[in-house]
Amino acid sequence: MTLATARVDRRLMLCALVLLLAVANFLTAAATAYWLVLVARVLVARVLVGITIGGFWSIGVGLAARLAGPASAGRATAVIFAAVPLGSVLGVPASTFIGDLAGWRTAFASMGLLSTGALTLLLLTLPALPPAEVTRPSVLRALLRGTGTLYALLMTFLIVIAHFATYTYVTPFLRQTTGTDPARITGYLLLYGVAGVAGNFIGGALVTRAPRLAFGTAAATIATATALLPVLGRTDAGALALLIVWGLGYGAVPVCPPDLVRPRDPTAPEAATVLFTASFQVTLAAGALTGGAIVDHTSLRAVMWCGARGVVLAAGARRAEPRTPGR
Numbered sequence: 001m002t003l004a005t006a007r008v009d010r011r012l013m014l015c016a017l018v019l020l021l022a023v024a025n026f027l028t029a030a031a032t033a034y035w036l037v038l039v040a041r042v043l044v045a046r047v048l049v050g051i052t053i054g055g056f057w058s059i060g061v062g063l064a065a066r067l068a069g070p071a072s073a074g075r076a077t078a079v080i081f082a083a084v085p086l087g088s089v090l091g092v093p094a095s096t097f098i099g100d101l102a103g104w105r106t107a108f109a110s111m112g113l114l115s116t117g118a119l120t121l122l123l124l125t126l127p128a129l130p131p132a133e134v135t136r137p138s139v140l141r142a143l144l145r146g147t148g149t150l151y152a153l154l155m156t157f158l159i160v161i162a163h164f165a166t167y168t169y170v171t172p173f174l175r176q177t178t179g180t181d182p183a184r185i186t187g188y189l190l191l192y193g194v195a196g197v198a199g200n201f202i203g204g205a206l207v208t209r210a211p212r213l214a215f216g217t218a219a220a221t222i223a224t225a226t227a228l229l230p231v232l233g234r235t236d237a238g239a240l241a242l243l244i245v246w247g248l249g250y251g252a253v254p255v256c257p258p259d260l261v262r263p264r265d266p267t268a269p270e271a272a273t274v275l276f277t278a279s280f281q282v283t284l285a286a287g288a289l290t291g292g293a294i295v296d297h298t299s300l301r302a303v304m305w306c307g308a309r310g311v312v313l314a315a316g317a318r319r320a321e322p323r324t325p326g327r
Contacts, residue, residue: 001055002135002274010059010129011122017052017059018119024049025112029105054281062273063129071208078204081254082197139271153275156253157283159219163250164287165294166226166304170243173229173300178239188240195247203252215256221249230301254280 005013061080068076099107143149174180174188199218207214225246232238294303 001051002058003137005055005059006135007131010063010131011126013059014056014126015119015122017056018115018122021049021052022112022115022119024052025108025115029108029112054277057277057280058274061277062271066129073208075201075204075208077207078201078255081204082200084196084200084254086193086197135271135274140275143271143275149272149275153279155215155219156276156279159222159253160280160283161287161290162226162306163222163253164284165291165306167246167250168288168291169295169300169303173233173304174239177230177300178233178236180236180239184236188243191240192243192247195244196251199248199251200255202248204255206252207256211256214252218249218252218256221245222253225249226304229304233304 061077064076064080065073095107095111098110170189170192171185174185175182180188203214203218206217225242229239229242229246233242291303294306
């Protein structure tokens with residue numbers, strides 16, 4: 001998506017992507033037969049939403065420095081990435097509540113209206129944003145040739161795959177190992193999401209001054225929480241405390257890799273974000289798959305320990321990166 005629209009105004013692209021999101025929701029809400037629901041969900045909602053997510057993050061995050069200035073780029077990136085934990089905390093419960101209250105059509109229509117509202121705000125407030133640097137395959141190849149880029153992507157791969165291998169099974173762990181009542185699990189995950197928002201802004205403030213420290217601290221926090229969960233997570237108090245620590249650590253992860261890549265080629269912020277977003281999406285799926293394989297052959301406790309080891313490997317990869325002059 002980013003390469004195909006490299007010369008198109010980024011304001012226009014963001015608006016077009018949000019419009020696709022609104023269309024996907026409205027088409028699903030308007031379906032009059034079951035087969036239309038299937039078509040709308042699989043061919044429209046899944047495909048269009050997938051294109052929207054990939055394109056939006058690749059294009060939108062790279063605009064943080066242009067909109068807020070280089071001095072505030074870290075905080076601006078944190079504001080953008082705060083949508084991830086906020087969406088998890090607010091989006092799913094809100095749509096479920098609306099569906100239970102007024103039916104699934106109303107839930108999809110409401111999401112379509114919210115997307116339309118976001119589109120209107122973009123049109124009214126976002127200035128024209130012609131591409132500052134056209135993202136070409138050659139630009140991506142040049143970034144990938146940099147050792148620092150490869151290490152940042154490797155760290156992202158290891159941390160995200162470890163996170164999703166473990167977080168996918170948090171609810172079963174809480175039910176089977178901790179013995180948490182299902183009604184309380186929702187509250188626990190809500191607090192995890194709130195901690196993720198806080199970690200997002202803490203990481204955004206720290207990454208502008210010490211990107212290595214920010215990423216290393218986030219990795220250490222996740223590793224500590226997942227490693228201790230099988231030991232201290234047998235009680236509700238211990239599990240909840242570790243989930244909050246985990247949320248703080250993982251909330252800081254998305255804002256770190258783009259900032260680690262960007263200083264090596266400050267003229268190509270969008271290209272750095274493209275590489276990060278693509279690797280993140282692939283690793284998200286791979287993490288859930290890996291966690292499933294571990295759970296099938298071992299246990300829920302084992303998947304937590306394996307996740308902690310994966311994050312430790314990421315921290316080791318960061319320490320092994322050769323430092324460039326002045327960094």
